[in-house]
Amino acid sequence: MLFNIFIYVKKRKISWYREEYGYSQMEVAKILSVTQQSVSSWETGRTIPKTYQMKQLAIMLGVEMEELFYDVFNISEEEKKNVL
Template sequence: MRRYYKNMLRELRRNKGISQSELANLMDVNQRTISTWEIGRSIPKPYQMRFLAEFYKTPIEQIFFEAFNYKNELKLSI
């Protein structure tokens, strides 16, 4: 089974030991924004992706590759 970015974001945040609210404060966004990323309703903007990758010390591709790959597969199947 694939691990989509939403699962990765939740796992990275929990491993870092911070709440959605704490992360939201660091990123100057609403806690609800973090929640929508973690449940897969939206994807962070490119500058937010870069922040998350740097904050978690994880390559951006490792976090978001599945999201990009999934969208490319949808385009190819149409």
């Protein structure tokens, strides 16, 4: 259950900021030199971007990396146990 909440929160942040700035998944993919499927995977929580991609995405969306990926950086020990 916690894993599903983690995915939902992460998805909402990436897609919310992307949509706020008016980017499509395809536009983000092109700017970051990744596939549209990669962007979709980040937004659904199946995968997370590499560190350098996180930085690029944060700059592109005008938000601090720590804000955009807060849930990735601040997962609790209890959540880690439930995810792993």
